[in-house]
Amino acid sequence: ETGVTQTPRHLVMGMTNKKSLKCEQHLGHNAMYWYKQSAKKPLELMFVYSLEERVENNSVPSRFSPECPNSSHLFLHLHTLQPEDSALYLCASSQDRLAGSGPDTQYFGPGTRLTVL
């Protein structure tokens, strides 16, 4: 397995369910990200982890809970979601270099298409 993988690829859940999205990167990177893409909207950054520490949380509702147990794995735990949370959830990874040394090219997984009923 190479690159960034995400499971499941598709998920349908009710508003009272608890589910988790999984992301795994095989690139030796030390930073991982969750993005959300809703219909007709740009990709929106949700969470950033660098060296397994959360460094950014873009005011995401608490019903989304990330977990980064090690540099290769990232989870997004979902609880009591709303129908408007239906979207494509994309995971990305990058090698976190020094600020100002160049853009950290982010490599994306294929995404999980989430539908909340």
Next chain:
Amino acid sequence: DQQVKQNSPSLSVQEGRISILNCDYTNSMFDYFLWYKKYPAEGPTFLISISSIKDKNEDGRFTVFLNKSAKHLSLHIVPSQPGDSAVYFCAASEGGGADGLTFGKGTHLIIQP
């Protein structure tokens, strides 16, 4: 308010011709700009980037131009090929490091045979 704007939702270009995709930004703190390409059912794939200290970066058929005074960048693809048909996203970041990217909504490029 959107900080990265791609005002053309779609663009149709004949095979062999030049494709020009445009992107405007409002945040003067953006230091790096990237273009990603996305096929259906796949995640975005990195294409090319440019630092704010440059005004042009070229990689094969792909060239990105940056006009800082106008807060505008463009991606040129020449010659356009059928496999270039995809959605192209412009993205920007501040200062490098593990910063999240700010994306535009994307432009769907269609290469006509």
